[in-house]
Amino acid sequence: MRISRVVIKNFRSFQALDVSLHPTITCVIGENNTGKSNFLHAIRLCIDANLSSTYRTLAPNDVHTAVNLSHPDHVLVALEIVDFAGKVNEDALVGAWQTKPGIARLIYRYRPRLSVRERLETGDVKSGELALDDYHWEIMGGGDPNKDLLQLNWDDDIGTSIRFADLQSFLVVHLQALRDVEGDLRQGRISPLARLIDASDIDAAEKQQLIEALKAANNSIAASATIKAIADAIDKSFSRVAGPAFDMDVSLGLAEPSFQAIVRALRILLTNIAMENFDPSSNGLGLNNILYISILIEWFQKRIGKQKTAGQIVLFEEPEAHLHPQLQLALFSALATLPFQTIVTTHSTHITAQAGLNTFVALTHTGVPATTGTVPGATKTMNTTEIQDLERYLDATKSNLLFARKVLLVEGPAELFLIPALVKQVMKLDLDRQGISVIPIYGVHFDAYSKLFTDDGLPKKCAVVADGDLKPSDATDEEGDDEVAQAPDLSILEGKYVKVFRNATTFERAVTLPGTLPMFVAAAGEIGAKTVAKRLAAGAKKLEDAALTPEERRAILDPLRASVLSTAKRFGKARFAQIAARHADKATAIPKYLREAVEWLEKP
Numbered sequence: 001m002r003i004s005r006v007v008i009k010n011f012r013s014f015q016a017l018d019v020s021l022h023p024t025i026t027c028v029i030g031e032n033n034t035g036k037s038n039f040l041h042a043i044r045l046c047i048d049a050n051l052s053s054t055y056r057t058l059a060p061n062d063v064h065t066a067v068n069l070s071h072p073d074h075v076l077v078a079l080e081i082v083d084f085a086g087k088v089n090e091d092a093l094v095g096a097w098q099t100k101p102g103i104a105r106l107i108y109r110y111r112p113r114l115s116v117r118e119r120l121e122t123g124d125v126k127s128g129e130l131a132l133d134d135y136h137w138e139i140m141g142g143g144d145p146n147k148d149l150l151q152l153n154w155d156d157d158i159g160t161s162i163r164f165a166d167l168q169s170f171l172v173v174h175l176q177a178l179r180d181v182e183g184d185l186r187q188g189r190i191s192p193l194a195r196l197i198d199a200s201d202i203d204a205a206e207k208q209q210l211i212e213a214l215k216a217a218n219n220s221i222a223a224s225a226t227i228k229a230i231a232d233a234i235d236k237s238f239s240r241v242a243g244p245a246f247d248m249d250v251s252l253g254l255a256e257p258s259f260q261a262i263v264r265a266l267r268i269l270l271t272n273i274a275m276e277n278f279d280p281s282s283n284g285l286g287l288n289n290i291l292y293i294s295i296l297i298e299w300f301q302k303r304i305g306k307q308k309t310a311g312q313i314v315l316f317e318e319p320e321a322h323l324h325p326q327l328q329l330a331l332f333s334a335l336a337t338l339p340f341q342t343i344v345t346t347h348s349t350h351i352t353a354q355a356g357l358n359t360f361v362a363l364t365h366t367g368v369p370a371t372t373g374t375v376p377g378a379t380k381t382m383n384t385t386e387i388q389d390l391e392r393y394l395d396a397t398k399s400n401l402l403f404a405r406k407v408l409l410v411e412g413p414a415e416l417f418l419i420p421a422l423v424k425q426v427m428k429l430d431l432d433r434q435g436i437s438v439i440p441i442y443g444v445h446f447d448a449y450s451k452l453f454t455d456d457g458l459p460k461k462c463a464v465v466a467d468g469d470l471k472p473s474d475a476t477d478e479e480g481d482d483e484v485a486q487a488p489d490l491s492i493l494e495g496k497y498v499k500v501f502r503n504a505t506t507f508e509r510a511v512t513l514p515g516t517l518p519m520f521v522a523a524a525g526e527i528g529a530k531t532v533a534k535r536l537a538a539g540a541k542k543l544e545d546a547a548l549t550p551e552e553r554r555a556i557l558d559p560l561r562a563s564v565l566s567t568a569k570r571f572g573k574a575r576f577a578q579i580a581a582r583h584a585d586k587a588t589a590i591p592k593y594l595r596e597a598v599e600w601l602e603k604p
Contacts, residue, residue, distance in 0.1 A: 003081055004020060004103075007078040010064040011062065016370075021341070025336045026343045027346055027360050027361070029347075029363070073111070076149065079105070082103055093311070108138075221254065304340070332351050349402075352402050352403075362375070381454050408439065422587055425584045446493060446500075455496070464498065464499070467503060467510075517537075520580060521540065522586060535563055
């Protein structure tokens with residue numbers, strides 16, 4: 001069975017959230033502090049039997065700030081569960097929670113306790129007089145499928161109470177972002193290795209063989225002259241200190257001769273080309289993470305094979321921790337093919353570049369004290385073909401837009417290098433600190449990206465910055481090519497979250513202004529275009545004449561713009577822009593369309 005839908009109301013950063021989950025792996029993404037960990041914790045409130053009841057009793061900061069608990073209200077987390085029909089153990093667990101054939105509901109609620117609800121009804125307690133102690137948690141199953149979960153009121157009854165013990169047959173494993181892998185592997189109670197051994201059902205005869213092997217090892221060690229002398233010395237010292245009433249014989253050995261002691265004492269030993277039989281403590285954190293997950297997966301597979309499980313799910317925070325990109329991708333690929341459900345939270349653009357859009361739950365700040373959640377792959381503005389095209393475009397660089405607070409879409413690397421530097425110098429704004437990410441799409445297919453920015457996709461601002469000729473900024477003209485492509489109408493992309501800002505020409509020409517010429521003089525000189533540098537410097541000097549008419553200024557500036565564009569093409573537009581950005585401190589102007597784009601993004 002699997003969780004197909006999560007509904008959260010009034011819990012922490014979520015005032016109202018309703019999202020669907022992918023059948024195998026779901027990636028919960030978003031900028032920092034949008035509530036990715038809160039999302040996992042909400043699921044645990046519902047279904048994790050290992051979560052202490054202490055955490056199910058909410059603290060004031062567990063309740064959304066819009067809720068005043070002195071007035072009766074509730075916190076709700078609901079899971080819809082599917083794919084359990086016909087599976088004996090799973091059907092036995094959730095069959096009674098069905099709201100319709102094949103769909104079950106499990107609901108956590110934190111609301112006024114029954115006695116308080118009765119006193120509210122009789123008027124013995126009035127709204128506005130409640131305290132947190134008047135609330136309690138309950139877990140319900142089933143309910144009326146025609147009732148919208150987000151529209152439920154605190155006093156609406158839904159479903160029937162379930163026995164908390166029933167949840168113990170469904171396994172939830174929560175892996176925190178900052179994990180002590182070595183410590184967990186050595187703690188028998190939580191070690192996946194110990195659980196894997198237990199799930200392997202070693203028979204009594206084999207257990208006894210292991211115990212006899214341990215006894216023999218203990219006897220051999222104890223017979224060593226030095227070890228025996230140390231044991232005798234400890235024995236005598238203990239007798240002197242404890243006295244005859246508490247005297248015990250002391251000996252030294254590997255462990256007590258019991259199967260439980262063997263399990264506790266077992267250590268993973270690793271071998272590579274450099275070392276043989278070494279402890280994981282000699283490993284890096286990243287490989288130990290992979291080792292831990294590998295043992296965990298094998299344990300899950302054993303449980304499935306024994307057909308004694310009623311389902312299982314892994315809640316995994318930041319699987320990319322301590323992993324280089326190749327291992328991130330290898331781990332994600334492995335998780336995505338497992339026969340059970342995994343939910344990961346991630347900041348890794350390498351993972352999001354590989355994952356499909358339909359696997360994402362995107363959490364976004366809405367500008368008020370609440371976080372909205374969407375599934376970008378289910379947005380109504382894109383068809384299947386468009387989604388597939390976009391997934392091919394979203395490499396590790398461009399998928400950064402999934403995490404950005406606001407997005408500035410540009411054509412290529414020239415804009416990527418130069419726009420942030422100019423904005424910082426001239427407008428005194430650091431785009432990174434403003435939460436604005438500049439994303440080069442390396443082309444002019446802005447429609448593929450802009451359709452993402454919707455209420456049900458990515459509800460965040462996106463400014464599209466485009467050239468007048470709509471050619472990629474790193475494109476070069478073929479000799480003798482005098483054809484001019486018809487520029488598409490980008491205005492049709494505009495909407496609630498998207499606005500287009502275009503210049504009348506190419507980026508290099510548009511950004512060549514009297515106030516940016518000193519920057520380009522320095523860049524041309526550094527890159528080795530000395531003649532161009534002199535020409536630009538001479539032109540800048542002429543433009544200082546305040547008596548020039550607009551026509552005269554344009555007559556001087558146009559050839560300079562052509563020189564900047566030509567130089568960028570000869571030396572590489574990206575390289576020239578990168579060098580120019582190093583000299584942005586000499587700039588005093590920025591093109592109007594770029595200023596307007598940044599100002600629009602800055603507005604709430």
